[in-house]
Amino acid sequence: MPVSTFDLFRLGIGPSSSHTVGPMRIALRFVRDLEGRGCLERVAHLEVHLYGSLALTGRGHATDRAVLLGLMGQAPETVDGDTADALVLAARQRLALALAGRHAVDFDESCHLVFHTDQALPQHPNGMRLFAADADGNTLADLTMFSIGGGFIAEESDFPAGPKPVSHPWPLPYRSGVELLQLCAESGCSIAELAMRNELTLRSRDEVVRGLDGIRRAMFECMDRGLRHEGVLPGMLRVRRRAPALFQALQQRRGTGRPMMELDWVNAFAVAVNEENAAGGRVVTAPTNGAAGIIPAVLRFYEQFCNPTGREASHEFLLTAAAIGSLYKENASISGAEVGCQGEVGVASSMAAAGLAAALGASNEQIENAAEIGMEHNLGLTCDPVGGLVQIPCIERNAMGAVKAINAAYLALSGNGLHHVSLDSVIETMKQTGADMHHKYKETSLGGLAVSVVEC
Numbered sequence: 335m336p337v338s339t340f341d342l343f344r345l346g347i348g349p350s351s352s353h354t355v356g357p358m359r360i361a362l363r364f365v366r367d368l369e370g371r372g373c374l375e376r377v378a379h380l381e382v383h384l385y386g387s388l389a390l391t392g393r394g395h396a397t398d399r400a401v402l403l404g405l406m407g408q409a410p411e412t413v414d415g416d417t418a419d420a421l422v423l424a425a426r427q428r429l430a431l432a433l434a435g436r437h438a439v440d441f442d443e444s445c446h447l448v449f450h451t452d453q454a455l456p457q458h459p460n461g462m463r464l465f466a467a468d469a470d471g472n473t474l475a476d477l478t479m480f481s482i483g484g485g486f487i488a489e490e491s492d493f494p495a496g497p498k499p500v501s502h503p504w505p506l507p508y509r510s511g512v513e514l515l516q517l518c519a520e521s522g523c524s525i526a527e528l529a530m531r532n533e534l535t536l537r538s539r540d541e542v543v544r545g546l547d548g549i550r551r552a553m554f555e556c557m558d559r560g561l562r563h564e565g566v567l568p569g570m571l572r573v574r575r576r577a578p579a580l581f582q583a584l585q586q587r588r589g590t591g592r593p594m595m596e597l598d599w600v601n602a603f604a605v606a607v608n609e610e611n612a613a614g615g616r617v618v619t620a621p622t623n624g625a626a627g628i629i630p631a632v633l634r635f636y637e638q639f640c641n642p643t644g645r646e647a648s649h650e651f652l653l654t655a656a657a658i659g660s661l662y663k664e665n666a667s668i669s670g671a672e673v674g675c676q677g678e679v680g681v682a683s684s685m686a687a688a689g690l691a692a693a694l695g696a697s698n699e700q701i702e703n704a705a706e707i708g709m710e711h712n713l714g715l716t717c718d719p720v721g722g723l724v725q726i727p728c729i730e731r732n733a734m735g736a737v738k739a740i741n742a743a744y745l746a747l748s749g750n751g752l753h754h755v756s757l758d759s760v761i762e763t764m765k766q767t768g769a770d771m772h773h774k775y776k777e778t779s780l781g782g783l784a785v786s787v788v789e790c
């Protein structure tokens with residue numbers, strides 16, 4: 335069953351949907367469960383254990399900060415950046431936190447937050463166990479959950495079959511690209527219209543339109559902040575932000591006729607979003623935080639350079655992109671820890687290619703072709719973040735993914751939609767490639783650039 339546009343595009347904080355947003359949701363879920371059972375005030379002892387990729391790259395991905403915030407009752411959609419910093423600092427200074435914001439419990443990260451870097455849980459690479467006991471040592475809660483990419487979370491009972499698909503009563507359900515095209519042909523509608531008809535079972539048309547405008551606005555606000563913010567990104571790499579300089583250079587070059595200027599703009603757009611993400615700022619997960627710059631950059635490219643036909647075309651872009659992203663979410667993975675960066679940047683590139691093609695008036699077949707090209711040339715892309723930070727290669731990689739998406743859309747538009755490799759085949763290939771990929775290339779920072787680049 336397809337995932338809702340509003341499940342795929344969600345407001346969160348950086349730098350990672352799987353390592354920041356997901357763990358924060360899990361910690362919040364844990365305290366809500368304790369509250370729901372009336373046990374919260376009895377908690378005297380608390381432990382959190384991180385496994386697999388969460389343990390290996392959790393510190394660089396701010397998983398520790400996310401866990402603290404979730405335990406203190408903060409949600410990724412609503413947490414305020416300044417408040418978050420103050421809360422985390424206070425908890426660290428006092429070696430204690432206010433569970434759900436109201437019940438004080440000792441929490442010394444050096445012993446109560448354990449990074450099991452040599453251990454992974456069998457169900458999924460991003461495992462997390464939370465344990466609470468009362469003053470007599472009686473267990474109050476013992477919860478194991480998984481952050482499965484894009485901010486989605488899963489329970490232990492979801493395995494081994496895998497997480498249950500998000501279930502909505504869609505009137506037009508589809509499980510594959512072939513089914514999606516067939517349904518569109520039978521209903522005489524575009525992919526975006528089909529996605530809209532499905533969304534209308536959950537909310538009114540007005541609400542969908544307002545929601546899409548809200549996603550677009552949040553994406554562009556994040557980008558605009560990134561184009562202005564100068565300085566150095568957090569972490570030991572001391573990476574200097576590049577987006578403001580790129581932006582200023584572009585303002586000065588206006589009207590100079592420099593070839594491929596649009597490319598420079600797309601680079602600046604994507605880099606701006608991912609620098610904001612790397613700094614722990616507010617971003618739209620699209621479909622992950624690590625790949626959050628691609629869809630906004632391509633959408634801004636469309637609005638700025640392609641004679642847009644109105645805000646409906648931007649809605650069409652987002653609905654189409656989400657319909658394609660849903661196929662990856664349900665049939666493969668959008669988690670770098672599960673399938674490498676092809677599942678993050680590759681998927682975002684495929685979604686953006688489809689969205690741009692749709693906004694430019696492509697047929698459903700051309701859109702499917704654009705999505706397929708967008709992934710085909712990202713197959714095998716590994717995840718090897720240097721220092722466990724979502725910075726190198728992630729930030730530049732978003733610029734490359736956005737440019738590929740634009741090229742994929744134009745290549746598809748130059749044809750008639752007939753092509754050799756189907757989107758379904760490329761999704762299956764991505765899944766298999768991810769399964770075959772050595773775990774050191776799947777968000778562990780144990781291989782690739784993460785070990786070739788000397789950190790200083």
Ligand code: SF4
Nearest residue numbers: 624670675678717728
């Ligand atoms: S390399 Fe790709 S998958 Fe890995 S953290 Fe960076 S953006 Fe995410």
